[in-house]
Every structure is written in structure tokens, then in C-alpha cells.
Amino acid sequence: MTPGPSYEGWLPGVESLCYGGDYNAEQWPREVWAQDVRLMTEAGVNLVSVGIFSWVRLEPRPGEYDFAWLDELLDGLHAGGIRVDLATPTVVPPAWFFRDHPEARVVTRDGVPLGPGSRGAAAPSSPQYRAAAARITTELARRYGDHPAVVLWHVHNEYGAPVGWDYSEHALVAFRRWLADRYGGLDALNAAWGTTFWGQVYGGWDEVALPGPTPTAGNPAQLLDFARFSDEMLRELYRAERDIIRQHSDRPVTTNFMAGTHLGTDLWRWGQEVDVVANDNYLMAADVDNHVGLALSADLTRSVAGGKPWILMEHSSSGVNWQPRNVAKKPGEEKRNAFSHVGRGADAVLFFQWRASRFGAEKFHSAMVPHAGTDSRVWRELVELGGDLAGLAALRGTRTVADVAILWDYESFWAQDLDWRPSVDLRHREQVEAYYRRLWHDGVTVDLAHPEQDLSAYRLVLAPSQYLLTAAGAANLTAYVASGGTLLVGPFSGIVDEHDAVHPGGFMAPLKDVLGVWVEELLPLREGETLTVTHGDATLEGRVWADHLRVTTARTVGTYATGPAPGLPAITRNEHGAGTGWYVSTVLDGEALRTVLADVYADAGVVPAAPGAPETIVRRGADADYVVAVNHADHDVDLELPGGPTVVRAGDVAVFEVER
Structure with a gap:
């Protein structure tokens, strides 16, 4: 895409x-x-x-x-x-x-x-x-x-x-039409929605309803398609x-x-x-x-x-x-x-x-x-x-360039938010924001990316929460690493396909080769529970989630010390082709993320900003670079530029033109 x-x-x-x-x-x-x-x-x-x-x-x-x-x-x-x-x-x-x-x-x-x-x-x-x-x-x-x-x-x-x-009658008519266009026939619809579960098989289009209130959890594939359909109806309005x-x-x-x-x-x-x-x-x-x-x-x-x-x-x-x-x-x-x-x-x-x-x-x-x-x-x-x-x-027309990307996938978010997931405490938005916040404080400019788009421009790609991953997306990420990229994947990723069906081969199967591990069992924590991970000389606190990991070609760089999987791998690093795939199987925050990302940055050749630097963004122009510095702190900060150091006042902004 x-x-x-x-x-x-x-x-x-x-x-x-x-x-x-x-x-x-x-x-x-x-x-x-x-x-x-x-x-x-x-x-x-x-x-x-x-x-x-x-x-x-x-x-x-x-x-x-x-x-x-x-x-x-x-x-x-x-x-x-x-x-x-x-x-x-x-x-x-x-x-x-x-x-x-x-x-x-x-x-x-x-x-x-x-x-x-x-x-x-x-x-x-x-x-x-x-x-x-x-x-x-x-x-x-x-x-x-x-x-x-x-x-x-x-x-x-x-x-x-x-x-x-x-959920009007107009929506019902349009939903049936949209499904017929998408799947071609009821056999394909039944296969995509897994309707043999709970005896939901449809024999005619007039049997297909909108996903309204149900006695218990509704069909997740139907709900996911309704989200896609609803978005497409809005785009039809716009295009018209x-x-x-x-x-x-x-x-x-x-x-x-x-x-x-x-x-x-x-x-x-x-x-x-x-x-x-x-x-x-x-x-x-x-x-x-x-x-x-x-x-x-x-x-x-x-x-x-x-x-x-x-x-x-x-x-x-x-x-x-x-x-x-x-x-x-x-x-x-x-x-x-x-x-x-x-x-x-x-x-x-x-x-x-x-x-x-x-x-x-x-x-x-x-x-x-x-x-x-x-x-x-x-x-x-x-x-x-x-x-x-x-x-x-x-500055008009110049571009901001990033060499790090975080995956942001709406369909994956929609699917993960459906009913009956292993833990209500594992939230995709929190996961993405935790990694973004860490990179922001490290002064690393970030693009957001779709897992199927061209990622070759990035030194590092982070997938903090990629629950739904298509075969095309998995192949794209695998090729990215094989070509020399560095990929970090967070917990509960690569679990289902585009129909919210668990991938053949089990949890995280599409990423097994690039990460060098597979997940035998999901191990969510109780509310408020924490665990610890030994990572070199550091002890990191995790929460919400753990995995029972099985290592194939990866190297274990972090081990569960406490929690539901003591002694088992928690953080792994795998060399695949010319690149590296990391897997972090628990939820880390703040300083714990900083510790892990320091090693990931080193793999990717990403250099974080010096502590205390203002938020800075380099904008590319025809003849020069423009640095936009925004100081959110209540004290002055020093900014090192090619022409020499300068000061950005507390709470102030500055724009500098730097010759190439």
C-alpha cells in the first residue's frame, strides 16, 4: 500500500x-x-x-x-x-x-x-x-x-x-451489496467469516444482517468487515x-x-x-x-x-x-x-x-x-x-525526513479492539504511544507507516502492536530485514490474518523466520501484576503481558526473572539476511524501553539526541537545511549546529538555516 x-x-x-x-x-x-x-x-x-x-x-x-x-x-x-x-x-x-x-x-x-x-x-x-x-x-x-x-x-x-x-435500512442494503462485491458469493463469505463456528452459515444474502446487538460476542470477522464497509461508505461520499x-x-x-x-x-x-x-x-x-x-x-x-x-x-x-x-x-x-x-x-x-x-x-x-x-x-x-x-x-515545500518508522495499521487496531481478547489491559494505542514517546524524548524523528508499504528508506521499523498482519505485510517486513533493516516487534503481534483468523502455524507464525522465535502460549498477567526481566546487568519491569517463547535461530538478550514464565526468553535478537529482527514479548515503559532501544539503535545506526536537547526537526530545502527547534522545558537549552552552538530560550522556538 x-x-x-x-x-x-x-x-x-x-x-x-x-x-x-x-x-x-x-x-x-x-x-x-x-x-x-x-x-x-x-x-x-x-x-x-x-x-x-x-x-x-x-x-x-x-x-x-x-x-x-x-x-x-x-x-x-x-x-x-x-x-x-x-x-x-x-x-x-x-x-x-x-x-x-x-x-x-x-x-x-x-x-x-x-x-x-x-x-x-x-x-x-x-x-x-x-x-x-x-x-x-x-x-x-x-x-x-x-x-x-x-x-x-x-x-x-x-x-x-x-x-x-x-445501522439504518439503507446501511443494510449497502452492506449486502458491498459484501457481494468483496467476496463474489456466499461460499467465499462463509469461509472468510468462519461461519461454521456456532452454526452461523448463510444460505442467502437476505439472511446476512448488520452486526447489531447479540446475546454474547458477535462474529469478529463480520464486525471487522462492517468497520471496513462503514469507512468505505464515507469515502464514497467524499469521492462523489x-x-x-x-x-x-x-x-x-x-x-x-x-x-x-x-x-x-x-x-x-x-x-x-x-x-x-x-x-x-x-x-x-x-x-x-x-x-x-x-x-x-x-x-x-x-x-x-x-x-x-x-x-x-x-x-x-x-x-x-x-x-x-x-x-x-x-x-x-x-x-x-x-x-x-x-x-x-x-x-x-x-x-x-x-x-x-x-x-x-x-x-x-x-x-x-x-x-x-x-x-x-x-x-x-x-x-x-x-x-x-x-x-x-x-520553508514552504521543503520536507521533513525520518529514518525511523512506527507501524500504524487501522485494520489491525479495529480487529484488536473487538470482544474476547486475552487481556483488556493490552491496548494498541498505549503500546504505540509508549514507543513513540521514547523516540520523541530521544530526539528521533519518526514516520508512521503501513506494514505493506515500501520501508526501504528506514534504518529502523518498530511494530509495537501489529495484532493483525496479512501475508503480504509479513512478507514485506521479512524482506525489509533481509535487505539490511532493523525491525522490532512488540507483544501480541502477527496473531491473525485479515479475517481475524489465527494464522496457520499458530501465534506469530508469519514472523517466525524473521524473528527466529515462535509463541507457544500467551501469558497475560492479572490486573496490576508486574514481572521482571534480566537484561544484561539491568533488571527491567514489565507489565500486562508475557509469552511462552520458543527460540529457533534467535539469541536471547532478556530473560524472565519473575512472572508466569521465569527462566524463559523475554527479549530476543535474530540475524536474518543482512538485517536484524528483535522481539519484545512484554510491555515496557520509560527507562526500561530506553535500555532496550539503546541496543536496537546501535543495530540500526540510529543516533539519539543528547539528553536535554529541545525537540528538533530537520527540514530539507533546495539549498539548505532548516532546523526547527521547540523548547518545551522551563529552562534554556543548548543546541549544537554545524555553525556552532546556540541557545533556545525556555518555552521558546527558533528556526535556523544551516548550509549544506
Whole structure:
């Protein structure tokens, strides 16, 4: 699987980094619009997203359109030098649509129809919704396809949120059609779903139901296919609108992802559908070091874009409104957030939203123009940020390069989250984040990768949690190591195939050759239990999980001292071809991971940063390297550069140009 869109360019006529946010002008009287353009100019804003939630303003009654206000708005923004990311408003069908088509509502797994009054309430498979969405998209594309202000089209909004799975009658019809296309016939479906277990064999397509409530655990292969189907229905919606726009406009088309926070959409597939990748990122207030999660989201977005320039379509100027405790950003934090995204490949930094809403569900969400107005810390910091970004035009189009990758596989995540796994305490997200966090603190820039994509550019590939592994993925990882790569695999990996069936040969069988071990038995721990591993002179603490490992060609470098497998191998290293395969069979955190990864780095030729260095990202340019340094610490740090040492102040950022 090759990630990344096919579109090679950037936004038409844009030679600088972009700065701005969602502009929901329909919430404000016209006299505010001119004031907003003046303030945008003051803040250095050069791109705004328009029309995302404006369907009812554009089509107040079925088939009756009002574009006069949008004409005025776009013309005014263009006159002020502000470029526009114009949205199709299909995330919010009007009230009249649900009045006329109540059958188009999303239905929950328990059979409850979800009413309007929110957003994202239309069933993705509904023919009525699809037809209405096509009509409004066609009208917009015809009218504004060549408008001079429009440099980008923005389809829908955050596909899959707040709901991505629908159990309506429309979904049932579409699911049966999708399965027939996927499998060709019932014999293949029954084989893939393993329906001989518990007597679930289907004799006709009308017997196949949606995976609704069941007396006990449902068929895991059916549930996994329903996740795939639900994601594909959303992509069908996107492609339909995108293709309409392309009939009337040559401007690039995108939609905004939620990389790192929303796992219901397979972004490796989505990334191939958009012209420019765009992402929304919001800090999780409960995480004390949430800037690390921000970095993970940014690295994932860059990876989905195939390394090409991408857009931070939304983030917050301060606190949000939808978390249990919506913590405001500290002074300087917004600048660090923005530069972390830029350092990791973003060529646009946008916010939700431009002006704080006085009403509605998000009135407590921060904005570029807060309720306090322009005499506020937030506004002053954002004006300063706009000036800083305006001076970084040379970075546009340059790329962030990583020589380490962590595997990130949505289908594996979906499968591991199904019922009846050996331990509820073994969580794929925790595993991936633990390894990512360790590499982040070690100053190692990371790409996220799919197990079937070309991995040859990486010195080191980490698979902390690869429960589902296809035969193609296993062959790819094996070839990667044989060609000289270093691979580290975490526990409960290589267990099932794409149908959630245990691989022939048992647990981890597809990786047996490359890792030189196989798993005889899974040994999950009780809640709160820990174990110890002897690793050279160090004693490492593990938790959650152990394996009864059988070594074939690997060398044992860590042995269980306590736990359910005392004296048995815990960590192994295997030479395979020109490379090395490591297996870590328990959950390690913090310093324990640091100890193990020191040896893995040495195998791979990866050099971690010196302790205490700021987060740094090297960006490749035509004639120079650009180093973006973000210091999250409360003290100054020294940064060694080819031109000599320099200091990055506490809580500050700096960009350095270094000649090659």
C-alpha cells in the first residue's frame, strides 16, 4: 500500500506558509465582515475556510438557492487579499431535509434513530442524502469553480465524527451489496467469516444482517468487515463530491482528517483520495505532556501525505469546549504548538475558528478573536505568530525526513479492539504511544507507516502492536530485514490474518523466520501484576503481558526473572539476511524501553539526541537545511549546529538555516 495523494502542487498562487482559520461569517451581521477582513490583515491571515456549516443559508428551501451573501463575502475577502478554502456544507443537512426524509437519519446499533439539531446526522448510505449533497455541491462548484479567491475546496467536515457507523435500512442494503462485491458469493463469505463456528452459515444474502446487538460476542470477522464497509461508505461520499467539483474547477480538493485522535477512518486509504492532506489536531488537556501527542498526530499526517506539504486545518488558540476539563493554553504554548506542526511538515497553520461564537454548542471554544476581543493575550500572541510565520516562506515545500518508522495499521487496531481478547489491559494505542514517546524524548524523528508499504528508506521499523498482519505485510517486513533493516516487534503481534483468523502455524507464525522465535502460549498477567526481566546487568519491569517463547535461530538478550514464565526468553535478537529482527514479548515503559532501544539503535545506526536537547526537526530545502527547534522545558537549552552552538530560550522556538 503506497500512501500519499497524487497531486504534486500546493495551493494555486500561494508562495508562503498559510495562516488563518474557519470563518463562519454567517453567524455575524454583515457590518462585522469588513472589520474581520481588517483584523485578518493585522494578524497576517492569508487563508480562511468558509461555508462548512452553511447549507441552510445557501439552500433555505429545497431547490431554492441564495448565493448573494456568499458572493459578497468571497469578493470582500478577495479584495482584502485573503484566500479562501471553500467548503461543501454537507456535514449539516438543513432541518427541511430531515422533515422530508426522516428515513435518512443515522440509526444506532440499538436501533435508535438520531435526530437533527447537531451535525453529521445523515446516514452515509442514504440515497436521499447522497442526492441532496450532490445537488448543493454542483451548485457551489458551478458558481465558484474559478472564483479568484478560491484556492482550495474543502469537502464535508471530519468524516466519521461524531458518528461513522450507521445501522439504518439503507446501511443494510449497502452492506449486502458491498459484501457481494468483496467476496463474489456466499461460499467465499462463509469461509472468510468462519461461519461454521456456532452454526452461523448463510444460505442467502437476505439472511446476512448488520452486526447489531447479540446475546454474547458477535462474529469478529463480520464486525471487522462492517468497520471496513462503514469507512468505505464515507469515502464514497467524499469521492462523489470531489468528482463533481473537479468537473467545474481545477483547484485542489481536500477534507479534514483527525489523525491521531479518530481511528474510525483508514487514513492510508483516505490519503490517496485527496489532493492535499489536511488534519485537525486538538490537545488532550488531561495529558500533562500533550505536546508529544501533538507531534504524533503531525508525524502521522505527514506520513499519510507521503512526505508532501500538508495543512493543519484546525487547532485551538487556547482551550476547547468538549473535554471534561478544558484547560487554557499557557502563554507561549500556542507558538510552540504551531511551530511543532510546521517543523513536522505543515505548510499551513489554521484554527477553529476565527471569531468565537456567541451561541451554540461551541461558544466556550477558543478562537483567534476571543470573546475578550483584541485587547487580550490570545489575540496579541496570534498577531505575533502571524508575523513569525510570514517570515518563513523559504520553508514552504521543503520536507521533513525520518529514518525511523512506527507501524500504524487501522485494520489491525479495529480487529484488536473487538470482544474476547486475552487481556483488556493490552491496548494498541498505549503500546504505540509508549514507543513513540521514547523516540520523541530521544530526539528521533519518526514516520508512521503501513506494514505493506515500501520501508526501504528506514534504518529502523518498530511494530509495537501489529495484532493483525496479512501475508503480504509479513512478507514485506521479512524482506525489509533481509535487505539490511532493523525491525522490532512488540507483544501480541502477527496473531491473525485479515479475517481475524489465527494464522496457520499458530501465534506469530508469519514472523517466525524473521524473528527466529515462535509463541507457544500467551501469558497475560492479572490486573496490576508486574514481572521482571534480566537484561544484561539491568533488571527491567514489565507489565500486562508475557509469552511462552520458543527460540529457533534467535539469541536471547532478556530473560524472565519473575512472572508466569521465569527462566524463559523475554527479549530476543535474530540475524536474518543482512538485517536484524528483535522481539519484545512484554510491555515496557520509560527507562526500561530506553535500555532496550539503546541496543536496537546501535543495530540500526540510529543516533539519539543528547539528553536535554529541545525537540528538533530537520527540514530539507533546495539549498539548505532548516532546523526547527521547540523548547518545551522551563529552562534554556543548548543546541549544537554545524555553525556552532546556540541557545533556545525556555518555552521558546527558533528556526535556523544551516548550509549544506
